[in-house]
Amino acid sequence: DTGVSQNPRHKITKRGQNVTFRCDPISEHNRLYWYRQTLGQGPEFLTYFQNEAQLEKSRLLSDRFSAERPKGSFSTLEIQRTEQGDSAMYLCASSLALATEQYFGPGTRLTVT
Amino acid sequence: ELKVEQNPLFLSMQEGKNYTIYCNYSTTSDRLYWYRQDPGKSLESLFVLLSNGAVKQEGRLMASLDTKARLSTLHITAAVHDLSATYFCAAANTGNQFYFGTGTSLTVIP
Numbered sequence: 001d002t003g004v005s006q007n008p009r010h011k012i013t014k015r016g017q018n019v020t021f022r023c024d025p026i027s028e029h030n031r032l033y034w035y036r037q038t039l040g041q042g043p044e045f046l047t048y049f050q051n052e053a054q055l056e057k058s059r060l061l062s063d064r065f066s067a068e069r070p071k072g073s074f075s076t077l078e079i080q081r082t083e084q085g086d087s088a089m090y091l092c093a094s095s096l097a098l099a100t101e102q103y104f105g106p107g108t109r110l111t112v113t
Numbered sequence: 114e115l116k117v118e119q120n121p122l123f124l125s126m127q128e129g130k131n132y133t134i135y136c137n138y139s140t141t142s143d144r145l146y147w148y149r150q151d152p153g154k155s156l157e158s159l160f161v162l163l164s165n166g167a168v169k170q171e172g173r174l175m176a177s178l179d180t181k182a183r184l185s186t187l188h189i190t191a192a193v194h195d196l197s198a199t200y201f202c203a204a205a206n207t208g209n210q211f212y213f214g215t216g217t218s219l220t221v222i223p
Contacts, residue, residue, distance in 0.1 A: 031209065042117075042201050042213030043156070056208060091155060095209065100144055100163065102211060104156040 004105035025094030136202035
């Protein structure tokens with residue numbers, strides 16, 4: 001399968017713990033995006049990378065959220081000191097830099113107890 | 114920042130009937146996307162609309178874009194149960210950041 005993959009698919013954590021999610025984009029895609037989707041809402045853009053450069057991060061929800069894409073391939077999204085309000089589906093998407101369509105991964109569902 | 118509104122939010126329709134979902138967006142965007150999402154699943158791309166007047170059709174679904182009115186529509190013809198899902202539209206800014214609507218939850222009743 002050469003689509004976007006995300007791990008883990010589900011994560012349950014206690015409030016105050018740190019969590020990290022991984023996204024592997026389609027191999028030739030330069031751009032990688034992170035979104036958050038809460039129940040009953042559309043995905044909300046968080047940040048994106050072109051290769052290893054993070055071009056937009058002002059929409060990350062707080063300074064507890066950070067993302068990296070160190071070698072321009074896979075990316076990680078970390079949430080520190082999780083709160084119950086962080087419970088959501090975290091989606092990753094990728095695209096070619098000059099193309100228009102984003103391809104979404106299956107998502108990581110986070111539950112903070 | 115782009116704001117995207119969809120209506121209706123919920124749609125229950127009988128098999129065989131036609132209906133239209135509307136998507137309005139707040140500022141200039143020349144790219145509009147429609148996605149389908151099944152419960153607990155990720156988003157499946159349906160249509161990419163790149164210019165004013167663009168119309169695309171796939172099976173019982175047809176999407177159109179009017180950039181002057183900042184409006185896109187998703188028309189469902191002769192609905193069948195398999196079309197039950199949540200449908201999202203998204204408008205893109207120049208940085209290819211997508212702004213999604215809140216979705217339309219469609220239920221097709223036999």
